[in-house]
């Protein structure tokens with residue numbers, strides 16, 4: 468699953484009864500140490516009326532959200548405004564990344580009604596901008612590319628004024644899949660590099676850094692006007708120089724928008740937090756990224772790929788227009 472990882476205060480709640488563990492492949496791992504979170508990571512409990520309404524819409528359409536599945540720390544704030552990031556193609560991922568809280572295992576077949584349900588939910592939530600992500604579906608011959616494209620088309624047909632941002636898997640070893648998704652014409656194509664190449668083997672073992680980078684480059688080659696976006700988690704043991712190199716790689720691939728947020732450990736079986744990066748260091752990363760030519764930068768401890776995505780999309784368009792002198 469390709470989303471920046473998240474928080475928890477309730478580490479390792481054991482499955483009730485005979486329920487299957489969420490991450491069976493991690494059960495035999497040693498527990499990782501858990502660092503106490505600094506003050507700048509604290510978030511409010513999700514209790515608002517808007518939160519309950521968003522939850523009701525998601526449940527009534529039988530949909531999944533990465534906000535819940537990844538235990539995102541921003542859920543209280545986002546759902547109050549009905550900004551949920553819908554996660555398509557089920558709640559079970561075929562990868563087993565060391566940072567991600569999404570359930571792993573063999574997924575159920577695709578739900579043919581899902582594109583319609585997603586489009587209806589977007590309309591009910593009244594979204595001007597929606598972010599759609601998915602689990603990795605290595606079990607499908609096209610990695611779920613056609614289903615992704617159907618979801619984008621259904622939203623376009625139902626609410627043509629809504630702008631669509633997709634946060635995709637890497638479609639590794641799925642020839643022609645990326646092209647299907649690009650040709651569905653989302654407004655923003657996001658694919659997270661997640662971490663620096665040195666840490667891929669331990670943090671994102673099923674993925675390949677240069678394949679992910681190439682995917683982003685391919686989007687720009689096929690549709691130069693499509694906005695591209697990518698994210699990094701920090702606090703996993705990367706150095707400043709490595710982060711700067713990833714920024715350069717992204718710029719070489721034409722990425723417009725970079726997001727950088729603090730990695731938070733979902734359970735004791737997931738990768739440990741190496742350190743909590745101070746907010747001032749995020750500001751320094753933001754300055755570096757702007758100097759390297761990104762149109763948009765979001766760098767803060769609680770930055771996530773989809774956080775404030777609607778407002779940021781408006782800024783992204785304005786930044787492109789300003790640079791073009793329009």
Ligand code: SF4
Nearest residue numbers: 534539542545773774
């Ligand atoms: S930041 Fe993204 S994943 Fe987290 S709650 Fe907001 S919309 Fe959901």
